[in-house]
Amino acid sequence: GAVVSQHPSWVICKSGTSVKIECRSLDFQATTMFWYRQFPKQSLMLMATSNEGSKATYEQGVEKDKFLINHASLTLSTLTVTSAHPEDSSFYICSARDARLVEKLFFGSGTQLSVL
Amino acid sequence: AQRVTQPEKLLSVFKGAPVELKCNYSYSGSPELFWYVQYSRQRLQLLLRHISRESIKGFTADLNKGETSFHLKKPFAQEEDSAMYYCALIARGGNKLTFGTGTQLKVEL
Numbered sequence: 001g002a003v004v005s006q007h008p009s010w011v012i013c014k015s016g017t018s019v020k021i022e023c024r025s026l027d028f029q030a031t032t033m034f035w036y037r038q039f040p041k042q043s044l045m046l047m048a049t050s051n052e053g054s055k056a057t058y059e060q061g062v063e064k065d066k067f068l069i070n071h072a073s074l075t076l077s078t079l080t081v082t083s084a085h086p087e088d089s090s091f092y093i094c095s096a097r098d099a100r101l102v103e104k105l106f107f108g109s110g111t112q113l114s115v116l
Numbered sequence: 117a118q119r120v121t122q123p124e125k126l127l128s129v130f131k132g133a134p135v136e137l138k139c140n141y142s143y144s145g146s147p148e149l150f151w152y153v154q155y156s157r158q159r160l161q162l163l164l165r166h167i168s169r170e171s172i173k174g175f176t177a178d179l180n181k182g183e184t185s186f187h188l189k190k191p192f193a194q195e196e197d198s199a200m201y202y203c204a205l206i207a208r209g210g211n212k213l214t215f216g217t218g219t220q221l222k223v224e225l
């Protein structure tokens with residue numbers, strides 16, 4: 001089946017630094033990728049929708065200047081958490097939609113971000 | 117606005133017992149409903165979708181528009197069914213998947 005690779009799986013950083021998370025579709029082209037955030041024992045909350053070659057669409061309440069999303073190619077989207085603070089600590093998950101099978105979403109394994 | 121509710125955070129059953137994971141939704145239009153599963157230390161993956169009307173790993177789910185429910189059922193639970201299950205909704209023709217809070221299923225021997 002289709003695979004979405006998310007890297008890194010775990011990152012610890014100091015407050016004030018920036019962290020980049022990568023999401024790659026390994027064997028298919030993803031015109032659309034999605035970024036989710038999950039707090040402990042809570043649901044996955046959609047942060048933004050990323051379309052290849054265009055600006056991301058952010059959900060209400062998500063700061064676009066803080067969570068920079070770049071979808072430069074059909075197989076790669078990146079989420080950069082800028083000037084991270086402890087409250088940004090969370091589990092971030094990406095998913096990618098296969099351009100040929102638009103009804104199917106494939107998920108990355110997630111990134112646990114801990115900001116000290 | 118679309119919303120998905122999974123009232124049970126944890127469901128514990130014995131092996132061989134029937135399982136029903138509840139999911140209710142609110143959406144004014146015609147939704148597509150999905151069940152996703154996350155096994156321990158693995159990524160989230162699609163279990164089934166209501167459009168397919170299929171049975172995967174013995175699980176079935178019927179969309180009840182009158183009750184706005186999409187409960188996941190299996191007649192005989194297996195130990196390997198222990199996992200986190202998420203109900204999700206997408207507006208027909210839409211792009212965004214809305215997840216419920218998830219139910220942890222624990223199948224005991």
